[in-house]
Amino acid sequence: MLNLQPHIQLDDSLGIKYALLPGDPARLDRISPFLENAQELKFNREYRSLVGTYKGVKILAMSTGMGGASTGIAVEELHKIGVEAMIRIGSCGSLQPKVKMGDIILVSGAVRDEGTSKTYIDSIFPAVPDTNLLLACLEVAKEKNIPHHTGIARSHDSFYTDDEDAIDAFWSKKGVLGCDMETASLFTIGHLRGVKTASILNNVVDYQGDTFDSIVNYVDGASLSMQGEKNEIIVGLEAFVRLEKGLL
Numbered sequence: 001m002l003n004l005q006p007h008i009q010l011d012d013s014l015g016i017k018y019a020l021l022p023g024d025p026a027r028l029d030r031i032s033p034f035l036e037n038a039q040e041l042k043f044n045r046e047y048r049s050l051v052g053t054y055k056g057v058k059i060l061a062m063s064t065g066m067g068g069a070s071t072g073i074a075v076e077e078l079h080k081i082g083v084e085a086m087i088r089i090g091s092c093g094s095l096q097p098k099v100k101m102g103d104i105i106l107v108s109g110a111v112r113d114e115g116t117s118k119t120y121i122d123s124i125f126p127a128v129p130d131t132n133l134l135l136a137c138l139e140v141a142k143e144k145n146i147p148h149h150t151g152i153a154r155s156h157d158s159f160y161t162d163d164e165d166a167i168d169a170f171w172s173k174k175g176v177l178g179c180d181m182e183t184a185s186l187f188t189i190g191h192l193r194g195v196k197t198a199s200i201l202n203n204v205v206d207y208q209g210d211t212f213d214s215i216v217n218y219v220d221g222a223s224l225s226m227q228g229e230k231n232e233i234i235v236g237l238e239a240f241v242r243l244e245k246g247l248l
């Protein structure tokens with residue numbers, strides 16, 4: 001049985017264990033050069049996919065779109081076709097002065113301030129990555145001298161409420177490093193389905209900077225954001241190589 005999945009439009013004939021999950025479908029154009037024999041697969045709704053190899057390991061890259069709901073569908077359907085480990089290759093906004101543009105955050109836990117994960121399990125349940133996959137990412141970042149931080153991110157559903165500054169200030173005071181929209185649902189649903197997960201976030205908005213201008217600059221290819229993106233892709237790919245070699 002091929003088990004074709006309705007949204008991602010992929011089936012288990014792919015036989016792939018590892019997936020990089022950017023939010024933005026356009027990020028696949030910048031992941032592709034890191035892979036040998038990269039081949040586009042499908043582009044249905046927000047789910048654009050390609051497959052290739054990195055150091056002999058077969059890797060799928062698929063966009064999740066924005067937010068927990070579409071990420072949840074991606075995790076579920078990828079799990080159904082046999083993907084065992086998923087690393088988010090995301091962007092985020094900084095909540096701390098020390099997290100600079102282009103620094104990456106290796107997320108050790110996520111505040112579940114979004115709706116999707118709560119439809120699965122009460123918010124007292126933690127959103128955490130697979131420990132060994134996180135440690136592999138950390139090892140790679142250290143080895144390659146990539147500017148990085150390890151800690152908590154806040155995943156949310158809101159971009160344009162009237163209270164965003166106050167919300168950010170609250171979580172900043174609690175020591176949260178940055179905010180995104182997908183990590184909490186990836187971690188929570190991944191754990192419940194027995195999928196190993198990690199999340200790497202490239203900071204594209206300075207602490208207390210202008211979120212909207214900064215995101216426009218990222219879309220336009222601002223250099224620090226692009227360097228951070230390259231760094232997070234390398235970290236994710238090298239972590240999968242370690243996993244494949246049984247080093248974790």
Ligand SMILES: O=P(O)(O)O[C@H]1O[C@H](CO)[C@@H](O)[C@H]1O
Nearest residue numbers: 023024066067090091180181
């Ligand atoms: O760049 P991606 O990976 O989509 O991640 C971040 O960017 C989007 C918002 O601009 C949200 O999806 C947020 O989580």
Ligand SMILES: O=c1cc[nH]c(=O)[nH]1
Nearest residue numbers: 092093179180181205
């Ligand atoms: O500030 C930001 C930037 C990217 N993604 C977010 O969720 N927030």
